[in-house]
Amino acid sequence: MTTATTESKGGGVFYGWWVLVGTCLAYAISAVGIYFFSIFFPFIGAETGWTRADLGFVMTAEMWVTTAGNLVAGWMVDKLGGRWTLVIGAGLGMVGLVLLSTMTTLTQVFIYYALITGMGIALQSLTVGGVIVRRWFFKRAAVATGIMSAGFGVTGAILIPMLTRWAASIGWRPTLMWTAIVAEGIVALYAALVVRNDPESQGMYPDGDKSATEERAKMMAAMGGKAFMGVGEALRTPQLWFWLLGFSFSVVQCAAFLGHLPTMALGLGAEPASVGLFMTYWLVPSILCRIGTGWLGDRLGKKRVTLIAVAISAALFVGAWLFVKTTGTLMIFCIAAGFFMVAPTITMPPMVGDLFGVRSMGTIMGTAMLIGGVAMAFGPTVVGMIADATGTYNLAFLFFVALYVVAFFCVMLLKPTKLGTPIK
Numbered sequence: 001m002t003t004a005t006t007e008s009k010g011g012g013v014f015y016g017w018w019v020l021v022g023t024c025l026a027y028a029i030s031a032v033g034i035y036f037f038s039i040f041f042p043f044i045g046a047e048t049g050w051t052r053a054d055l056g057f058v059m060t061a062e063m064w065v066t067t068a069g070n071l072v073a074g075w076m077v078d079k080l081g082g083r084w085t086l087v088i089g090a091g092l093g094m095v096g097l098v099l100l101s102t103m104t105t106l107t108q109v110f111i112y113y114a115l116i117t118g119m120g121i122a123l124q125s126l127t128v129g130g131v132i133v134r135r136w137f138f139k140r141a142a143v144a145t146g147i148m149s150a151g152f153g154v155t156g157a158i159l160i161p162m163l164t165r166w167a168a169s170i171g172w173r174p175t176l177m178w179t180a181i182v183a184e185g186i187v188a189l190y191a192a193l194v195v196r197n198d199p200e201s202q203g204m205y206p207d208g209d210k211s212a213t214e215e216r217a218k219m220m221a222a223m224g225g226k227a228f229m230g231v232g233e234a235l236r237t238p239q240l241w242f243w244l245l246g247f248s249f250s251v252v253q254c255a256a257f258l259g260h261l262p263t264m265a266l267g268l269g270a271e272p273a274s275v276g277l278f279m280t281y282w283l284v285p286s287i288l289c290r291i292g293t294g295w296l297g298d299r300l301g302k303k304r305v306t307l308i309a310v311a312i313s314a315a316l317f318v319g320a321w322l323f324v325k326t327t328g329t330l331m332i333f334c335i336a337a338g339f340f341m342v343a344p345t346i347t348m349p350p351m352v353g354d355l356f357g358v359r360s361m362g363t364i365m366g367t368a369m370l371i372g373g374v375a376m377a378f379g380p381t382v383v384g385m386i387a388d389a390t391g392t393y394n395l396a397f398l399f400f401v402a403l404y405v406v407a408f409f410c411v412m413l414l415k416p417t418k419l420g421t422p423i424k
Contacts, residue, residue: 014208015196016136020144022187022195023129024151026086029183030124031152032159033093034062035279036100037113038259039163040172042272045263052263054106056384059259061114062121063380069122074131074366076123081197082132089123090188096120097180101173124187130349131362135198138206141350142302146294149346153287157280164262164276234356234364239414243351244368246410249403250310250344253317256379257341257400258282261334264393268327281331285338293346302347302354306411309343314404316340321397344407355416379403 037044041055076085096117103109129148137144159179166175199206234240261282262275270278289309297305320333352365383396 015202015204016144016199016206016208019136019195020133020148022086022190023082023132023148025190026090026124026187027126027129027148028151028155029187030089030093030121032156032183033097033117033121034066034255035156035160035258036097036117036176037062037109038262039160039276039279040167040176042164042262042266042275043167043172046272050106051384051388052260053381053384053388055260055263056381058106058109058114059255059380059384060378061110062118063255065114065118066122066125069119070125070127071363071366072119073122073125073127074362074364077128077131077362078360082128083191083195083197085123085128086191086195087188089120089125089128090184090191091120093117093120093124094180094184094188097184098177101177101180120184126345126349127362127365130352130365132195132197134350134353136206139209140207140298141353142297142347143291143294145350146290146292146297146346149294149342150287150290153283153290153342157283157287160279160283161274161276165273168273230360231363231367234360235367237355239355239416240364240368242410242413243348243355246306246407246414247344247348247368248407249410250306250313250348250407252379252403253313253400254341254345256383256396257337259380260383260387260393260396263387265327265330267387267393268325268330270327278327278330278334281334282338282341285335286342289339289342290346293343297347297350302351303411303414306344306347307408309340309347310404310408310411312340313337313343314401314408317397317400317404321394321401324394324397344411348411351414 037058038055041050044050045055073085073089076088096112096115096119099112100109100117103112126149130145133144133148134141163175163179196202199208258279261278265275265278266272293305293309316333316337320337324330324333349365352368356364382399383393386396386399387393
């Protein structure tokens with residue numbers, strides 16, 4: 001029986017926005033989850049005597065698992081749908097973080113956090129949320145991705161300082177345990193009850209607008225009627241490799257910088273209970289960046305906006321190398337960098353749908369992020385090793401600048417494939 005396809009009329013709210021809320025929740029918790037170990041590391045390090053290099057190794061291992069998990073996540077969102085992928089991811093995240101609250105050795109950290117939590121994060125990550133959003137939105141794909149990503153900024157800005165204060169007052173273990181249970185429980189429940197895989201399955205158009213389907217049909221006609229490109233075909237195009245390198249080398253800075261930021265602030269004289277504030281200094285302006293970048297990407301072109309943000313971010317890290325010597329200058333840098341660093345995570349994922357279509361978008365993104373993420377995961381380890389070897393994070397800022405330069409030229413070389421709309 002065929003379901004009639006409808007638009008949102010009469011002031012009704014397009015159901016895609018409710019789905020977007022679910023991806024916001026999942027992405028926010030998974031993104032904060034990436035940094036749970038570093039958030040609590042000032043307390044864990046004082047308890048165990050572990051070093052900044054140990055922190056880097058744990059984060060790298062977690063990123064490797066998350067990276068590999070993106071391939072699984074992409075396959076699952078294409079085959080099982082986003083709804084159950086998010087539910088399973090939330091379950092794994094809850095189990096891993098609750099177990100982490102009981103750890104006593106580094107081996108347990110690698111199992112509970114890097115392995116179990118890392119896989120749970122992957123199943124709630126940008127790969128899954130980005131695909132769900134791209135299927136529900138066509139004309140407003142970038143701005144919807146920006147709104148989804150802004151959930152991390154809002155949640156992190158509020159939650160992270162609270163976590164460090166709670167950890168200082170009642171202990172990091174109960175703080176982590178109850179945060180995991182409540183947060184991941186909300187994600188699993190909302191995903192199961194509200195999230196749906198695509199508008200067509202609900203008898204709707206993308207964006208709640210029939211013209212979005214018509215525009216997509218015109219795009220397909222320009223491709224010779226081909227609706228999407230498979231993984232094997234995409235891997236044989238230079239576009240995928242330029243996208244992979246450009247994305248990887250423009251976003252590794254976020255994970256490596258934020259992962260070490262609490263310890264960086266501690267080294268400059270901040271109190272353990274207040275180090276979470278420095279993540280808030282970065283996260284609050286990143287909310288505007290996420291939403292504004294999406295809006296600009298849909299209007300000025302995703303490629304153009306990415307290049308501008310990468311160039312400004314590189315310049316800011318040059319400034320950090322020269323001037324960040326105190327908690328005050330670190331605070332100023334965090335605020336300035338928050339306006340630009342996260343932009344590629346908003347503009348570049350929707351490009352995959354533009355370049356290769358949405359049918360296999362999850363698998364293509366998962367495969368690309370698996371390949372690029374293996375190298376990208378070394379970022380936190382390299383930063384930790386630099387800090388331990390020199391006694392400061394100063395030279396790590398130049399390491400980030402070099403990565404941004406590579407990313408800039410890779411994005412600049414991106415050209416449209418035969419499948420997709422022009423990347424402006």
